[in-house]
Amino acid sequence: MIRVPLLAFALVATAVAQVAKPCTAVGKDRWEVKTSAPLAAARPRALAFADFAQWPAPADPASLRTARTRSAAAVGGLHEGDLVSLTGWTRLLATSSDDCDFHIEVEAAAAGAGGAIIVEIPQPDAQHVADAALGAQLGSARRQLLAALNIKGAPSLRGNLIGKAYMTATGALFFDAWHYPACAKRGKQQAKLGAALTCWEIHPVISVAFAPRPAS
Numbered sequence: 001m002i003r004v005p006l007l008a009f010a011l012v013a014t015a016v017a018q019v020a021k022p023c024t025a026v027g028k029d030r031w032e033v034k035t036s037a038p039l040a041a042a043r044p045r046a047l048a049f050a051d052f053a054q055w056p057a058p059a060d061p062a063s064l065r066t067a068r069t070r071s072a073a074a075v076g077g078l079h080e081g082d083l084v085s086l087t088g089w090t091r092l093l094a095t096s097s098d099d100c101d102f103h104i105e106v107e108a109a110a111a112g113a114g115g116a117i118i119v120e121i122p123q124p125d126a127q128h129v130a131d132a133a134l135g136a137q138l139g140s141a142r143r144q145l146l147a148a149l150n151i152k153g154a155p156s157l158r159g160n161l162i163g164k165a166y167m168t169a170t171g172a173l174f175f176d177a178w179h180y181p182a183c184a185k186r187g188k189q190q191a192k193l194g195a196a197l198t199c200w201e202i203h204p205v206i207s208v209a210f211a212p213r214p215a216s
Contacts, residue, residue, distance in 0.1 A: 027099030038172035041083040053197040064177035085170040094159030113194035119202040159188040174203035
């Protein structure tokens with residue numbers, strides 16, 4: 001009997017065929033923070049999806065809207081910039097038109113509209129990311145993700161809906177203060193996937209990998 005690797009079943013992007021045009025826009029809102037390397041750590045702190053979705057806002061959300069440095073406020077023993085990981089079902093991958101990020105929506109379930117946690121991988125070139133070493137990590141993460149999900153070219157602006165890809169994203173904890181408290185509006189296809197559950201993100205994501213699927 002020929003055995004097909006389990007990974008092969010996860011490589012299906014059920015997709016939106018439209019492909020985004022090359023993106024050149026550079027972000028403005030807290031861009032220095034969004035493109036800063038995660039704080040050094042021996043290993044990332046793994047965050048459970050349910051906990052991450054209910055993570056409270058920092059004590060200083062209003063001041064963070066224009067802050068060029070990470071928040072010093074601790075939330076649940078963590079700070080912005082700490083190295084964390086999130087495992088869940090990757091349901092959508094899009095190109096953000098305003099800054100060229102790969103916008104990834106991660107959900108607790110493989111189907112339905114239960115709502116998402118957003119994680120993002122910035123465009124890795126020097127125009128977007130000043131740190132060359134970080135840029136190399138981001139470029140590798142983006143290539144790995146596209147190859148794993150069998151997406152040719154850049155993801156569409158509206159977003160490619162993804163099949164059953166259970167993955168772990170690792171990177172820096174970040175609070176999207178610009179959209180707070182209207183966090184729910186950040187989802188790309190809310191009718192199908194539900195709203196964003198929190199303004200907390202992983203941004204930048206420095207690595208993505210398939211994870212063992214939970215028992216059904």
